[in-house]
Amino acid sequence: MSDRPGLFALIAEDWRANGRDWTRPGFRALAVHRFGVWRMGVPQPLRAPLSILYRHLFRRCRNIYGIELPYSVVVGRHVVIEHQGGIVVHGATVIGDRCILRQNCTLGIKRMDALADAPILHEGVELGAGAVVLGRVHLGKGAKIGANAVVLSDVPPGAFALGVPATIRAGR
Structure with a gap:
């Protein structure tokens, strides 16, 4: 048996982490993401309608809230x-535990010939508004x-990355 919590346990954790407010767009995007991951474990005959529902919810989060968080993250x-x-x-992309993403953040690739080269955020990373990694x-x-930093190289644990392109400063 897996020690990973189920769908509803993860959504409940996200709800608590997001201030116990189910109306927050960030919570809703995370809930849709969790649903998208969960549906991939459902056997094929039942997965098709769940996939249709997931695609609808994903597009709603993307188009209404402006949060694009695919299930493959x-x-x-x-x-x-x-x-x-x-x-x-x-x-x-890989986003670790207790990370915070703020508005207008982009976590992406540098080149189209390296589609798997996406950022890896370890535990407790905070992204300022407009940050690009x-x-x-x-x-x-x-x-x-x-805020508005453009990160193109690794950032050590506990450090600050500021500016365009980002320079690394020791943490406090």
Whole structure:
């Protein structure tokens, strides 16, 4: 038996992490993501209608809230998506536990010939508003990315990345 919590347990965790407010767009996007991951474990004859429902919910989150979080993204526990709008996450991205993403963040690839080279956010990473992280970049545990920073290289644990292109500063 798996030690990973089920769909409803994960959604309940996300609800608590997002201020116990089911109307927050970030919570709703995470719930749709969790549903999308869960439906992939359902046997094929039953998966088709669930996939149709998932696609509808995914497009709704993308088009209404501006949060694009495909089911192929690996999302840890207690993740918070602050504020809606302009959040794009590439499908090969990994987001660790207790990360915070703010509005207008982009987690993507650098080149079309390297589709799997997406960012990896370790535990406790915080992205400021408008942050852009491109390529196979590791953001270490507790790293903080400043508003509108463009990160193209690894950020060590506990460090700050600020500016365009981002420069690394030691954490406090």
